[in-house]
């Protein structure tokens with residue numbers, strides 16, 4: 001890749017962010033505390049066909065997300081109507097899924113001759129499955145190293161001694177089996193010097209625990225499962241990231257710039273696909289171990305923590321993470337066309353200004369377009385539009401989100417099992433035992449914990465993954481919960 005594509009991806013992402021209104025972006029609080037956030041985009045790169053333009057590609061950012069917050073376990077909703085994880089990378093990817101559904105609908109209109117204005121379709125359908133047109137690649141840009149495993153080394157090099165003390169080894173939370181068994185999950189940055197460790201999202205040591213896995217772990221799982229998700233795996237070939245551009249990487253004073261950047265790139269590669277290489281030959285078709293190219297950039301994002309600190313007065317207050325997130329889908333027509341395309345501002349898992357109550361389905365205007373519930377509704381609408389192509393598919397009679405994702409013979413679920421193992425009781429993280437529905441993944445079925453390699457299937461590299469369980473996916477698009485049994 002030429003270095004210009006890498007830079008263009010950063011600039012296209014920053015440009016899109018700069019077109020958004022100030023509302024929802026980091027602010028300076030009334031007490032003078034400045035806020036910071038993380039920006040991420042999912043972009044497609046389309047090969048350019050025009051001879052006249054010097055560029056050989058066109059960058060289309062299809063989804064933008066900002067944010068650094070996630071909901072604690074106690075606030076998760078079983079209706080799929082809240083966003084559990086509002087880290088920028090995760091929102092950018094969920095928005096991409098929403099974009100794919102819209103694109104599939106558009107493709108269908110084109111083939112039926114119901115052309116929708118000048119909208120552009122980037123999809124093809126081969127052997128009944130959608131995919132991006134030949135030559136189109138998918139990229140992730142993030143303004144900071146993803147939290148968790150990939151940023152472990154970077155964080156420890158930049159962390160002050162005082163901060164490091166907060167995360168002493170005694171904070172280490174492991175699964176019920178001893179950590180030597182490699183099933184341990186670390187909470188946030190505890191034990192921050194150990195690498196290739198599954199981690200939950202960071203939070204203050206005294207905060208309510210979150211069970212969201214870190215962005216490093218989630219992005220690593222996309223290297224096997226693709227970024228289209230389990231629902232769309234029914235209709236799409238897996239879509240893998242061609243590359244990841246990480247911005248805002250600073251070099252500590254004592255280090256050589258080039259060497260340090262190479263080191264960070266190696267760390268990303270180890271974390272995003274290197275630690276999964278043991279299973280590369282065990283994956284079911286069409287799943288593979290994808291190795292996205294990694295590009296490290298020092299271009300700062302205007303609202304990153306580092307930018308905020310360097311632009312502050314010497315005696316300014318310590319910056320705080322913004323409590324808000326933004327999700328922006330610049331192409332998807334809004335529910336009310338008169339209002340135009342607007343970004344969503346997300347607080348507490350829903351649209352800002354719409355408080356919700358646990359146990360009650362959130363009102364439509366409070367739900368994000370990229371929450372599981374809204375994605376299920378859009379998916380069912382699409383299924384209905386394209387039903388003539390899928391007479392024989394096992395996805396027809398499903399009702400709940402969980403059933404759509406777990407139909408028999410799903411290669412996606414098989415690949416996921418090889419990657420993470422199967423969810424089991426009894427491996428709950430310490431401190432979360434009271435949450436009955438929370439499971440942690442163990443060993444692949446039919447293998448014993450002591451001699452897992454006898455079956456010929458390697459140990460799941462991401463075993464220990466925390467799963468909120470079927471109870472949080474048994475909702476229907478009508479807002480009902482399907483009871484077990």
Ligand SMILES: [Zn+2]
Nearest residue numbers: 087146147215
């Ligand atoms: Zn993150």
